[in-house]
Amino acid sequence: MSLVDRAVDxxxxxxxxxxxxxxxLIIGRHYGWRVLLLIHSPATVRKYTKLLGLKNLREAxxxxxxxxxxxxxxxxxxxxKNFxxxxxxxxxxxxxxxSETPPR
Structure with a gap:
């Protein structure tokens, strides 16, 4: 939350x-940065990462x-290898x- 507080302030x-x-960021805590890169465009990830004050998602x-x-x-x-x-x-x-519960 300190990262969020810094970004907001x-x-x-x-x-x-x-x-x-x-x-x-919150969704990424549960799904991981690889999933975020699959659901957002690279430009969107760069924009949001910059707004949060991060160099990249891997650090958070x-x-x-x-x-x-x-x-x-x-x-x-x-x-x-295809990621x-x-x-x-x-x-x-x-x-x-x-996102959905996968079939068993």
Whole structure:
């Protein structure tokens, strides 16, 4: 929460951007930074990371959070070597912001 407090205290700009950046951070605590990179565009991640005063998401979030398995995009990712290709947009059809309990 100290990271959020610092971001809020020093913020100037559109509050909806700050709100979205904080929301990304909170969701990232549970899903991890890899899932965030699968659901947001690189430009959005850069924007929100800058608003939060971070160099990158890795310094504040787990790589894979305890709820990552609920992310459709994470489950569609067939192997780790394709992760960065999906993030860069070189592989289509995987990005999704949907989360659900996976079938058993």
């Amino acid at each position: 020093g913020f100037q700009g559109e509050l909806n951007d700050l709100e979205s950046a904080i929301g990304m 979030l787990p790589e894979v959070g305890v709820l990552a398995h609920r992310s459709n995009a994470w489950r569609l990712l067939d192997d780790s 960065w290709k999906v993030v860069r947009g070189q592989i289509a059809g995987i990005r999704s912001s949907k």
